[in-house]
Amino acid sequence: MNSKTTILIVDDEPQIRRLLEITLQHDFQIVEAMNAREALQRVANHPPDLVLLDLGLPDESGHEVLRKLREWYIKPVIILSVQQDEEDIVRALDNGANDYLIKPFRTGELQARIRSALRSATPEESSARLDFGDVSIDFAARRVTKGGVPIKLTATEYSLLALLMHNEGKVMTHRHLLQEVWGPSYTGESQYLRVFIAQLRKKVEDDPNRPAHILTESGVGYRFVGK
Amino acid sequence: MVSVLLIAGVTLVGLVVHNYVGYPVVAFMLLVSVALLALLYDILTVVIAAVASALIWDFFFIPPRFTLTIGSTEDRILLLTYFMVALVHGVLTRRLRHAEQLARDKEARAGQVRFYNTLLNSLSHELRTPITTILGATDSLTDEKATLSEADRKDLLKELSSATLRLNRQVENLLGMSRLESGAFVVKKDWVDVRELIYTTLRQLEPEVTKFRVSVFAPENLPLVKLDFHLMSQVLYNLINNILQHTPEGTDVVIRAEYQDGQLRLLVSDTGPGFPEAEIPRVFEKFYRLNRSRPGGTGLGLSIVKGFVEAHGGAVELRNLPLSGAEFAITLPADATYLNGLKNE
Numbered sequence: 266m267n268s269k270t271t272i273l274i275v276d277d278e279p280q281i282r283r284l285l286e287i288t289l290q291h292d293f294q295i296v297e298a299m300n301a302r303e304a305l306q307r308v309a310n311h312p313p314d315l316v317l318l319d320l321g322l323p324d325e326s327g328h329e330v331l332r333k334l335r336e337w338y339i340k341p342v343i344i345l346s347v348q349q350d351e352e353d354i355v356r357a358l359d360n361g362a363n364d365y366l367i368k369p370f371r372t373g374e375l376q377a378r379i380r381s382a383l384r385s386a387t388p389e390e391s392s393a394r395l396d397f398g399d400v401s402i403d404f405a406a407r408r409v410t411k412g413g414v415p416i417k418l419t420a421t422e423y424s425l426l427a428l429l430m431h432n433e434g435k436v437m438t439h440r441h442l443l444q445e446v447w448g449p450s451y452t453g454e455s456q457y458l459r460v461f462i463a464q465l466r467k468k469v470e471d472d473p474n475r476p477a478h479i480l481t482e483s484g485v486g487y488r489f490v491g492k
Numbered sequence: 493m494v495s496v497l498l499i500a501g502v503t504l505v506g507l508v509v510h511n512y513v514g515y516p517v518v519a520f521m522l523l524v525s526v527a528l529l530a531l532l533y534d535i536l537t538v539v540i541a542a543v544a545s546a547l548i549w550d551f552f553f554i555p556p557r558f559t560l561t562i563g564s565t566e567d568r569i570l571l572l573t574y575f576m577v578a579l580v581h582g583v584l585t586r587r588l589r590h591a592e593q594l595a596r597d598k599e600a601r602a603g604q605v606r607f608y609n610t611l612l613n614s615l616s617h618e619l620r621t622p623i624t625t626i627l628g629a630t631d632s633l634t635d636e637k638a639t640l641s642e643a644d645r646k647d648l649l650k651e652l653s654s655a656t657l658r659l660n661r662q663v664e665n666l667l668g669m670s671r672l673e674s675g676a677f678v679v680k681k682d683w684v685d686v687r688e689l690i691y692t693t694l695r696q697l698e699p700e701v702t703k704f705r706v707s708v709f710a711p712e713n714l715p716l717v718k719l720d721f722h723l724m725s726q727v728l729y730n731l732i733n734n735i736l737q738h739t740p741e742g743t744d745v746v747i748r749a750e751y752q753d754g755q756l757r758l759l760v761s762d763t764g765p766g767f768p769e770a771e772i773p774r775v776f777e778k779f780y781r782l783n784r785s786r787p788g789g790t791g792l793g794l795s796i797v798k799g800f801v802e803a804h805g806g807a808v809e810l811r812n813l814p815l816s817g818a819e820f821a822i823t824l825p826a827d828a829t830y831l832n833g834l835k836n837e
Contacts, residue, residue: 456831463687483725
């Protein structure tokens with residue numbers, strides 16, 4: 266990984282900032298901010314390659330910071346939150362956060378999420394074909410293969426899978442998936458999503474009950490991981 | 493509303509019978525109805541009822557009838573007495589209720605004190621044990637004079653990690669419980685693929701769960717069911733985790749799901765030693781722990797299960813199985829959809 270990749274850590278707890286710095290300093294250049302005002306200033310002065318944003322900040326909520334950042338900042342933002350409040354997380358994701366982690370998290374998981382977010386932020390050549398282990402997608406031909414064998418997909422199944430694979434590593438909220446695949450008037454119709462995810466898993470996964478690619482983010486959405 | 497109906501009804505009856513029994517008797521009938529109201533409603537209603545019924549009696553029954561004028565001094569005294577009795581009745585009832593409320597409050601407070609004492613005892617043990625481990629391990633690891641072998645250092649680090657996870661589990665349970673107690677939590681129901689719910693939860697229990705022989709029986713054609721994914725996932729997590737904690741490795745764990753007549757049934761059973769029959773009624777109580785159980789739990793897991801299931805309008809039961817082991821049975825009323833014909837979309 267490029268040693269000049271910069272990560273801004275926004276958290277009001279010095280302990281957490283220190284821990285994250287120690288964990289990440291080997292691979293990244295670390296910048297810190299302890300509140301919303303400082304965070305916005307830092308991003309404006311020297312836009313980092315990724316922001317780790319705590320939702321509970323003393324001067325302004327992380328949601329507000331995210332909203333202001335997203336007016337112009339397009340690089341990945343990963344949310345850190347102490348509460349497992351799905352609504353809060355979904356709100357942040359719908360407002361442009363790329364991913365989220367609930368405290369306490371394991372540092373291995375954090376590093377994986379950071380790598381994944383950075384990877385998706387630099388679309389190498391915006392290729393028409395993506396390979397994820399044994400599963401590949403050819404966007405031009407609208408074709409998905411598993412172990413070299415084409416998978417038979419309906420139009421809706423393909424749209425859903427293509428959307429997930431295109432955003433590999435990123436959590437996609439239920440609402441977002443429904444809106445993109447079925448249309449804005451279907452955002453409340455989560456039953457479609459459940460059925461199609463189950464169908465896709467049967468076709469894509471080795472063991473649909475222990476999915477390795479299409480992962481459930483409890484109460485939030487789905488994530489495609491490549492391996 | 494009830495008070496208006498009651499007074500009006502009694503007035504009507506009074507109108508019918510006053511020719512036979514005389515109007516003072518009607519006053520007693522009205523008085524009885526006001527007294528009844530005092531048992532049910534607050535002071536304001538009683539006062540209004542007293543005033544209204546006094547006026548009604550005066551207007552409809554005291555001669556000259558259909559005027560508010562009162563003919564004789566006798567009747568004036570009667571009316572005044574009527575009004576006083578009705579009012580005193582209202583005040584007395586109110587006092588009585590106030591006293592009852594105080595007694596209830598006091599009892600509730602005593603119960604709360606008992607509750608917090610149990611909580612504190614259990615908590616101080618369950619929280620301090622891992623904290624002691626964490627502090628001790630970090631002290632040893634940072635002590636420059638200590639001569640630790642590489643193996644010792646590794647052991648201490650492992651202890652640190654497991655103590656922290658244990659602490660985290662306790663905190664999760666406490667947060668879950670306080671969420672329930674506060675009543676400020678909402679059941680967010682949405683369509684759930686029950687198979688997905690079960691397998692996602694099992695995943696969260698890895699790697700411990702892989703040391704057990706888990707089988708899932710959930711028919712492919714199970715409908716989507718409307719419930720709170722997150723809460724029900726926690727319910728399954730706690731039930732299965734309970735088995736992992738209290739039965740030997742390699743025990744069979746069976747998870748069964750079925751949907752019938754608007755009810756989702758989730759059965760979680762094991763082939764472990766089962767529960768002592770006498771303790772079964774108490775296992776869902778807050779902070780209750782089996783007499784023989786090994787340290788490590790807060791006694792909150794199963795009470796959270798009960799709380800979350802009941803928040804869904806459902807019920808959870810525990811029974812020992814005939815041969816060996818125990819079975820938790822959850823029954824939830826839940827909407828379902830089969831979504832037929834989607835395949836062709």
